[in-house]
Amino acid sequence: MQESQHGVELIRVSREYTRGGEGVKVFDDVDLSVKPGAFCAMMGPSGSGKSTLLNLVGGLDRPDSGDVIVGDTLLSELGESDLAEWRSENVGFVFQGFNLVPVLTAYENVELPLLLTGLSKAERKEHALHALELVGMGDRAKHRPGQLSGGQEQRVAIARAIASDPGVILADEPTGDLDFESACQVLDLLGRLHTELGKTILMVTHDPRAAERAERVIHLDKGRINESPAAPDDGFREVKPKEGEGA
Ligand SMILES: Nc1ncnc2c1ncn2[C@@H]1O[C@H](COP(=O)(O)OP(=O)(O)OP(=O)(O)O)[C@@H](O)[C@H]1O
Numbered sequence: 001m002q003e004s005q006h007g008v009e010l011i012r013v014s015r016e017y018t019r020g021g022e023g024v025k026v027f028d029d030v031d032l033s034v035k036p037g038a039f040c041a042m043m044g045p046s047g048s049g050k051s052t053l054l055n056l057v058g059g060l061d062r063p064d065s066g067d068v069i070v071g072d073t074l075l076s077e078l079g080e081s082d083l084a085e086w087r088s089e090n091v092g093f094v095f096q097g098f099n100l101v102p103v104l105t106a107y108e109n110v111e112l113p114l115l116l117t118g119l120s121k122a123e124r125k126e127h128a129l130h131a132l133e134l135v136g137m138g139d140r141a142k143h144r145p146g147q148l149s150g151g152q153e154q155r156v157a158i159a160r161a162i163a164s165d166p167g168v169i170l171a172d173e174p175t176g177d178l179d180f181e182s183a184c185q186v187l188d189l190l191g192r193l194h195t196e197l198g199k200t201i202l203m204v205t206h207d208p209r210a211a212e213r214a215e216r217v218i219h220l221d222k223g224r225i226n227e228s229p230a231a232p233d234d235g236f237r238e239v240k241p242k243e244g245e246g247a
């Protein structure tokens with residue numbers, strides 16, 4: 001796999017949802033800058049916008065105003081089909097509930113997102129098997145999700161997320177449904193994707209022990225993104241408005 005590092009920038013991003021005629025402001029003019037190859041944990045109360053932030057970075061949702069830049073790509077410049085194509089090549093998602101397709105084998109689950117890319121069948125096979133090997137599930141390629149433990153399912157889901165060799169991994173409470181030992185294995189794996197493959201990882205977690213694995217923990221609350229105090233060279237830097245632009 002290639003090292004394909006992507007930084008992430010949110011510049012004055014606002015996002016509001018309307019529910020029952022009332023506006024719910026999730027983000028109000030927030031800035032965030034994540035260096036290429038950083039491993040960041042995101043914490044915050046339920047409803048603070050953690051999943052919304054991942055969706056904005058992964059191009060599953062769009063801000064009302066402001067810019068989201070991932071690698072060299074300003075997402076707002078992409079139309080829906082270009083955005084879907086960009087996503088399939090650049091972003092891997094990992095979810096709390098694994099989200100594997102139950103009737104497909106581990107191999108077929110990992111190959112699935114590659115069908116959206118221009119890869120040939122032989123290339124898809126090579127990528128999918130390589131990803132399964134990387135997560136230590138090469139010997140389970142023919143198993144269906146129901147024949148795997150939760151930890152093994154999540155490792156297959158991580159293989160699916162990295163199969164297209166994306167620069168960014170977005171993980172939404174990836175250890176939330178796992179026992180302690182399986183959670184540790186998944187966190188070890190995410191750590192290796194960061195240190196060995198240089199993936200940029202944004203991981204939402206409620207578990208302070210999981211957050212400790214990251215280089216940096218950011219906190220979301222009440223429409224704001226707060227960085228932890230004491231920030232060494234940790235994958236984050238402030239985004240300053242460009243000269244000539246008002247705040
Ligand atoms: N598609 C949507 N339509 C309307 N409201 C939404 C939508 N998506 C999110 N919200 C609202 O935006 C706020 C942030 O939601 P989000 O799912 O990002 O929170 P979260 O921090 O991930 O919470 P949790 O820890 O419970 O997963 C919540 O008030 C939620 O109800």
Ligand SMILES: [Mg+2]
Binds near residue numbers: 050051052172
């Ligand atoms: Mg959430």
